[in-house]
Amino acid sequence: xxxxxxxxxxxxxxxxxxxxxxxxxxxxxxxxxxxxxxxxxxxxxxxxxxxxxxxxxxxxxxxxxxxxxxxxxxxxxxxxxxxxxxxxxxxxxxxxxxxxxxxxxxxxxxxxxxxxxxxxxxxxxxxxxxxxxxxxxxxxxxxxxxxxxxxxxxxxxxxxxxxxxxxxxxxxxxxxxxxxxxxxxxxxxxxxxxxxxxxxxxxxxxxxxxxxxxxxxxxxxxxxxxxxxxxxxxxxxxxxxxxxxxxxxxxxxxxxxxxxxxxxxxxxxxxxxxxxxxxxxxxxxxxxxxxxxxxxxxxxxxxxxxxxxxxxxxxxxxxxxxxxxxxxxxxxxxxxxxxxxxxxxxxxxxxxxxxxxxxxxxxxxxxxxxxxxxxxxxxxxxxxxxxxxxxxxxxxxxxxxxxxxxxxxxxxxxxxxxxxxxxxxxxxxxxxxxxxxxxxxxxxx
Numbered sequence: 202x203x204x205x206x207x208x209x210x211x212x213x214x215x216x217x218x219x220x221x222x223x224x225x226x227x228x229x230x231x232x233x234x235x236x237x238x239x240x241x242x243x244x245x246x247x248x249x250x251x252x253x254x255x256x257x258x259x260x261x262x263x264x265x266x267x268x269x270x271x272x273x274x275x276x277x278x279x280x281x282x283x284x285x286x287x288x289x290x291x292x293x294x295x296x297x298x299x300x301x302x303x304x305x306x307x308x309x310x311x312x313x314x315x316x317x318x319x320x321x322x323x324x325x326x327x328x329x330x331x332x333x334x335x336x337x338x339x340x341x342x343x344x345x346x347x348x349x350x351x352x353x354x355x356x357x358x359x360x361x362x363x364x365x366x367x368x369x370x371x372x373x374x375x376x377x378x379x380x381x382x383x384x385x386x387x388x389x390x391x392x393x394x395x396x397x398x399x400x401x402x403x404x405x406x407x408x409x410x411x412x413x414x415x416x417x418x419x420x421x422x423x424x425x426x427x428x429x430x431x432x433x434x435x436x437x438x439x440x441x442x443x444x445x446x447x448x449x450x451x452x453x454x455x456x457x458x459x460x461x462x463x464x465x466x467x468x469x470x471x472x473x474x475x476x477x478x479x480x481x482x483x484x485x486x487x488x489x490x491x492x493x494x495x496x497x498x499x500x501x502x503x504x505x506x507x508x509x510x511x512x513x514x515x516x517x518x519x520x521x522x523x524x525x526x527x528x529x530x531x532x533x534x535x536x537x538x539x540x541x542x543x544x545x546x547x548x549x550x551x552x553x554x555x556x557x558x559x560x561x562x563x564x565x566x567x568x569x570x571x572x573x574x575x576x577x578x579x580x581x582x583x584x585x586x587x588x589x590x591x592x593x594x595x596x597x598x599x600x601x602x603x604x605x606x607x608x609x610x611x612x613x614x615x616x617x618x619x620x621x622x623x624x625x626x627x628x629x630x631x632x633x634x635x636x637x638x639x640x641x642x643x644x645x646x
Contacts (some may be wrong), residue, residue, distance in 0.1 A: 228395040229272050230330045230339075232265035236323075237343040238252035240625040241351050241400045242390045245372055258624055262323055283638065284328055286630075288582050290321060292573035296566045297534050304533025305544045306551070313535035316494060318484075323624060327631025328638075335387035337600070337636060341407050345425060348404035352428040355387040355397065359435055363486055382494050384487040387435045396623075398441025399435045399614050402448070403629050405429050406607025410600035413456055421471075432475040435483070437498055440617025448610035513617070517554045520564035531567035553617045561619040578612060581633060588640035604633045 284290075297314045304310035331337060338367040354372070359372035362378055371378075377386040377394060391397035410425045412418055433441050460469070484491040510548040516537075521542060523532050532540065538553035545551065555561035562571040585605040591597050611626060625631055 228330075229265055229268040229326070231314070232261060232268055233327060233330050234339055234343050234623075236265055236327075236628060237340050238347045240344075240628060241347060242309040242402070243396060243624075244388070244392045246388045256624075262624060266319075266322055266326055267331065273329075284325060285578050285584050285634065285637075289432075289573045289577035289580060290325075292301070293570065293577060294318065294321065296530065299530040299634045300532070300534045300570065302533075303527060303530060304536050306533065306536050306539045306546065307571055309535045309539075309546075310533045311553075313622070317534075320622045320624050320627040324627040324631040325636075327628050329637035331632065331639075334639065337632075337639065340632060341411075344404050345422070346400070347426060349421075350433050351389045351397070351401070352425065355389040355432045355435065356428070358387045358389065359385055359483060368592060379487060382437070382491075382498070384484055384491050384495075385435075386437045387432060389432075390602065392434035395438040395440055395614070395618050398436040398438035399444075399611055399618075399623075400625050401429050401441075402434055402607040402610040403625065404445065404616075405597075405610075406604040406605070407600070409452065409606060410603030412599075413459060413603070414596045414599040416596070427472060427475055427479075430472075431479045434476065434480045435497065438614075438617075439499060440614040442499060444610035444613035445559070448606045450534035451609065452606050455606075495582055495609060512515045513556045516553070517557055517560050520555045520557070520560040523564040524567065527564075527567060529567045531563070531565045534565045534570075537561055537564055556616040556618050557633045558619040558621060562567035562621070581608065581630065584637050585633070588637040592643045594640065594643045597636065597643055601633075601636055601640050604636055605628075608633055 236258060239261055242257050244256075255357050297317060301307065301310050301314065331340070358371045358373050362373060368375060371385075372390075373385055373388065377388050380387050380459065387397065388394045389397050394425040396528060405426065408422055408429075412424060412426075427630065430445075433445060481492060484495055519540070520537065523537070526532075536544075537555055538551045539545075541553055542550045543550035559571060559574075562574055582605060585601050588601050592601070608629065611629070
């Protein structure tokens with residue numbers, strides 16, 4: 202473990218030294234670019250230290266925040282970029298601390314609070330660091346490069362498991378290999394397939410923004426979108442697929458005039474055929490019955506017997522019961538699982554979650570926590586609508602729509618998992634706010 206930790210720190214250290222020696226070190230944005238690349242690297246490479254998983258994006262994120270604070274200390278006269286979600290953010294943070302007054306597992310609650318504060322700080326710093334079009338362009342290029350790495354590695358996992366490569370080479374967890382369904386659920390660098398599907402909404406949002414901006418679309422972007430769609434389907438994440446359908450439906454309504462043309466009809470049709478054909482062909486390689494098992498899982502054909510489905514529904518019911526007993530400030534952040542074990546830290550069920558972020562917030566932080574989070578999200582989408590109608594730039598308009606649709610898809614999938622301190626989500630919120638600000642500035646120029 203110490204060797205892996207030293208290697209991980211060494212890699213990050215060399216990267217930081219490179220940036221420190223360059224002129225870009227004077228601007229914390231350079232480290233934000235690094236974060237953008239490492240956002241999906243949640244499981245590989247990581248090192249577990251005293252039950253805490255140290256991730257490479259955590260290390261880069263901490264360095265980014267340090268340089269951002271130092272940069273802010275030097276450039277005091279330069280104004281902060283407006284943060285429209287400041288008030289609901291403060292309410293959300295306040296609800297976390299209030300909930301700790303009810304937390305019987307106080308140490309666990311404090312750890313959760315610190316992790317959430319870290320990711321919220323990243324959102325604030327991200328929004329403040331993106332100040333011009335070239336910054337957005339740089340973030341977009343790095344997101345695409347990172348997405349290609351993720352897609353290729355995910356497809357490698359699917360093929361590698363097929364030919365019988367060891368899990369140490371494919372990077373698959375045993376529970377997501379072909380042992381369970383007869384074919385693997387790809388997870389790439391993510392902890393679980395559902396997180397992979399959730400992350401892929403981010404590059405998809407940038408791609409959709411490019412496609413409808415009127416600019417010429419590079420071939421590699423088209424193939425990347427096809428690859429992302431294939432990988433999302435191969436994750437078998439029902440929440441991810443539902444989020445994709447929901448965001449796609451709203452996008453179709455927004456761009457109805459552009460979508461319903463003969464050219465676009467054929468493009469979408471052939472694209473869908475390529476994606477479905479690739480997934481179908483891949484599943485048939487694993488033998489008879491693969492497609493049927495896939496369809497049954499995706500369509501919740503196992504609702505009466507699937508452990509995942511049954512446990513999730515039961516957890517939601519329990520979260521409502523907890524909220525009724527603690528309606529205002531909840532039972533304490535990170536304390537939901539404790540209710541199932543009598544708050545016995547030695548019982549592994551203490552780590553159980555609701556697998557629905559909204560109901561988990563309701564149970565653990567009460568109506569104040571859930572309400573402030575919903576207001577925060579509402580402010581983001583209202584500001585997107587303002588930016589879309591106000592900007593004179595087709596690039597910013599389409600990008601704002603694309604990123605907002607991606608955020609909507611992420612939030613829809615939040616009905617199927619519950620981790621508030623996810624780094625890529627909060628960094629992405631910061632990016633969305635920054636794009637909105639640039640779009641609104643375009644109106645005034």
